[in-house]
Amino acid sequence: MNLPRDKRVLLGVTGGIAAYKTPELVRQLGAAGIGVDVAMTEAAREFVTPVTLQAVSGRPVWNDLWDARVPNNMAHIELSRDKGLILIAPASADFIGKLANGLCDDLLSTVALARECPLAVAPAMNRQMWEHPATQRNVQRLRDDGVEVWGPAAGDQACGEVGMGRMLEPEQLCERVVRAFTPKVLDGLRVLITAGPTFERIDAVRAITNLSSGKMGYSIARAAWEAGAEVTLVSGPTALQPPPVARVEHVASAQQMLAAVNSCVATTDIFISVAAVADYHVLNPSEQKIKKDAHILTIELAPNPDILASVSALANPPFCVGFAAESENLDEFAEAKRRRKRLPLLAANLVQTAFGADDNELVLFDDQGRHPLPRAPKIEQARMLVAHIASIYEPQ
Ligand code: PMT
Numbered sequence: 001m002n003l004p005r006d007k008r009v010l011l012g013v014t015g016g017i018a019a020y021k022t023p024e025l026v027r028q029l030g031a032a033g034i035g036v037d038v039a040m041t042e043a044a045r046e047f048v049t050p051v052t053l054q055a056v057s058g059r060p061v062w063n064d065l066w067d068a069r070v071p072n073n074m075a076h077i078e079l080s081r082d083k084g085l086i087l088i089a090p091a092s093a094d095f096i097g098k099l100a101n102g103l104c105d106d107l108l109s110t111v112a113l114a115r116e117c118p119l120a121v122a123p124a125m126n127r128q129m130w131e132h133p134a135t136q137r138n139v140q141r142l143r144d145d146g147v148e149v150w151g152p153a154a155g156d157q158a159c160g161e162v163g164m165g166r167m168l169e170p171e172q173l174c175e176r177v178v179r180a181f182t183p184k185v186l187d188g189l190r191v192l193i194t195a196g197p198t199f200e201r202i203d204a205v206r207a208i209t210n211l212s213s214g215k216m217g218y219s220i221a222r223a224a225w226e227a228g229a230e231v232t233l234v235s236g237p238t239a240l241q242p243p244p245v246a247r248v249e250h251v252a253s254a255q256q257m258l259a260a261v262n263s264c265v266a267t268t269d270i271f272i273s274v275a276a277v278a279d280y281h282v283l284n285p286s287e288q289k290i291k292k293d294a295h296i297l298t299i300e301l302a303p304n305p306d307i308l309a310s311v312s313a314l315a316n317p318p319f320c321v322g323f324a325a326e327s328e329n330l331d332e333f334a335e336a337k338r339r340r341k342r343l344p345l346l347a348a349n350l351v352q353t354a355f356g357a358d359d360n361e362l363v364l365f366d367d368q369g370r371h372p373l374p375r376a377p378k379i380e381q382a383r384m385l386v387a388h389i390a391s392i393y394e395p396q
Helices: 017-031 050-057 075-081 093-100 107-113 127-131 133-144 170-180 215-226 254-267 307-312 330-340 378-392
Strands: 008-013 035-040 085-091 119-123 153-156 162-166 190-195 230-235 247-250 270-273 280-282 301-303 319-326 345-350 363-366 369-372
Touching: 008 017, 008 107, 017 035, 017 050, 017 085, 017 170, 035 050, 035 107, 075 107, 085 093, 085 107, 085 170, 093 107, 093 119, 093 133, 119 170, 127 133, 127 162, 170 215, 190 215, 190 254, 215 230, 215 270, 215 378, 230 254, 254 307, 270 307, 307 319, 319 330, 319 378, 330 345, 330 363, 345 378, 363 378
Parallel strands: 008 035, 008 085, 085 119, 190 230, 190 270, 230 247, 270 319, 319 345
Antiparallel strands: 153 162, 280 301, 345 363, 363 369
């Protein structure tokens, strides 16, 4: 495993039915470029086999405090020294109790006590066990000791009951590991992002909208969250699941998007305007479905407010990042837009390849000039954009 420390995690699996989800978690961590070693408790082996976890991690699995495969016979020390994080998932009530009290009578609890790196736990148990004062006391003690507690979530439980105690899904745990390993270049900054299309009503069933999928804006929201920002996402209609940011506001029309932006812009440090906002709205939308007849139908359109221009014109504007979607003359039109809207930074992309696609190829324009980014998945483009913003950000 030729990876730096901040790309290696030790996954500790304890005895709970949610252990059956850990092979998928290991697979997703691997896909995110994170190397995984697995250590299991005896009870965990009742729920998932070491063979399965060895197969998906491509690494030997550990569970014996006296494992002689480690040259100095000190697995409890060696296993965590090359790791950037220990994640215990699922973390049973019993194991949380052990951690809270510093007990170490097996390999995993001993590694956790002997660690130098951060520790995160993903609790998973029956709702009564989770709500029990003893568990709550133990969890609070872990928090006080600086341990991160990820979840649990509410929902259906394996025992047939419904309530708090479900382990977070592998995807949610994976995104938290990625965040834990990301440099906090926007730490503590409040970032407001608009994303997706707007939806301008014509009648009860029809509207003017566009082909923006929201992928670029949602990726930027995720990248800013990974970088430590407190993110508010104002989204037009999309089919996407939002990233786990502080606040998500769903809107339809440009007017609604403007109102949502205005409601929080005063407490925003950085505004990133990714939404493809309709330039016009229908002057008199019909409450009823417009009936078809033989005549030409004329719909009157009136200009929408320019949300980005109105924010950058504020007396104390946040640091504003604009986007430009152009079908030709990318550089010329983008730089003209940046100057007209008085933006410190603008990201330009080609309409033909950006709308709806999974990849993008942004060109950034700022006072220092033109900075083309290599074509990459939108989440990678978003991370590069966030790094660039952090490198030139100045409080306005
Ligand atoms: O959502 P995806 O499918 O992932 O596609 C991403 C994208 C192509 C939509 C995105 O990368 C992008 O280019 N967004 C801006 C699209 C756009 O409307 O560009 P524009 O050149 O028309 O607008 C310029 C800037 O003004 C943009 O920051 C826009 O958000 C803002 N604007 C425009 C009009 C308006 N009434 N209010 C605005 O705030």
